[in-house]
Amino acid sequence: MYLTHTFELPPHLKKALKKATFLEKVTVVYLISVIVVMFLVMGSSQAMKTAWLEDLLSIVPSIAFLVSTRIYNRPANKKFPYGYHRVFSIAFLTGSLALFGMGMFLIVDSSISLISGERPTIGSTMIFGKQIWLGWFMIIALLYSAIPAMILGHKKQKPAKDLHNKILHTDATTQKADYMTAGTAILGIIGVGYGLWWFDAIMAILISISVIKDGYNNLTNAITDLMDRVPYKIGSQIVDPLLEEIEKTIAYWSWVEGFEIRFREHGQVYFGEIKVLTSEDNVEELITEGIKELKQLHWKIHDITIMQVKSLHP
Missing domain, CATH: 3.30.70.1350 (Cation efflux protein, cytoplasmic domain)
Known part of the structure; x- marks a missing residue:
């Protein structure tokens, strides 16, 4: 005899889940536009490339959350007698592993660029008869990648805590701190503009270190949760x-x-x-x-x- 009922959230949490789902759908559409814009203005800047790859990767948690919400409340059955609740834990692990792996790749790639002495160039273009430095377009693109993300991240934090959903909380925290990535990349671009070619790679390495740190922390939490660690309060190292x-x-x-x-x-x-x-x-x-x-x-x-x-x- 197996449980066959479907898990139901309390009414107020159903509203929180609906809000979170809507925000994640908006995030997916927004991030696709960011990825396209960043790619078009990326040029040869290592910091821009690193920021673009981070944006590309940041779409994974949103998609993982949306997929998980379609699965988690399926009825328990003979094959899965405990139900499908751990799909959120698997999504958390997947997103964390992708983030950590990308961070490792980025720091190696950026370090090679620095050691080999690759000199990024940011040219100019003529618009309405005026010469415009392409770095300004990169900076605008970076601001576009950060400001709406910060707003979305802030709005996701409350439903993430209410739902005790770690993949949503990680996504919210990462997006809320996107201004750091954008600011670091902007410094790299400005450095290139002043002829400090190595500054671009240094900023890329700093972004990579931030990605690795977030990936490692999330990966550690995801693995320990799957190892049946005692439940912790979301977003902290305190036992619930x-x-x-x-x-x-x-x-x-x-x-x-x-x-x-x-x-x-x-x-x-x-x-x-x-x-x-x-x-x-x-x-x-x-x-x-x-x-x-x-x-x-x-x-x-x-x-x-x-x-x-x-x-x-x-």
Whole structure:
């Protein structure tokens, strides 16, 4: 016998998911336009190339989130008895691995350009009879790649925390900090304009280091989540206070003489097992009521098993 019900978010979170989905669709369209614009004005600047590749890669989390939202609430079945909640964890891992891998590629590519002494050139073009430095177009493109992204990232942060969705939170945090990438690339372009050819590669390396740092941190979190690490509060290294609340609730149960809890993350929700010592006769009824009470604490508590044991330390 397998669970066949479909996971349902609380009504207020359905609105948050709808908002997040809309924002991610807008992000995909926006990033496609950024990728095209950046490619057209990129020239031979290493910093522009690095920023463009980062923008190209930044579309992955948005697509991963949109795909995951079509899968996560499918009913559990014989093949997947725990449901499809971990699709968000897989999406988080995929995006993190892509980010880290691209960062490693970029830092090697930028370092080679610096060591080999490649000198980027930014020419000029005639517009309405006036000579315009192409660097201005690059700077405008970089501002276009940063300012709307910062706004989108800011708007995604609240639904990401409300939904406890790490792929959405990572996307929001990265986009909110896009001004750093754009600012660094702009400095590289200005450096080339003043004849400091090496400045462009240095800025590209700095961007690469930032990409590697974000990729590494996200990759570490994604792997430890898949290894069933204790649930952490999203966006921090603090164990979710909800676990302490669960322990306090169980401690108030008069029929429980001792207990141990163990919880893990499955995407947005928590699965847990609780061992209890009890001498009560109607233990089955008490366990059923206990599960019901714990699930009412928070929507993230999705699947709980409470078992009676003779000893907590076998």
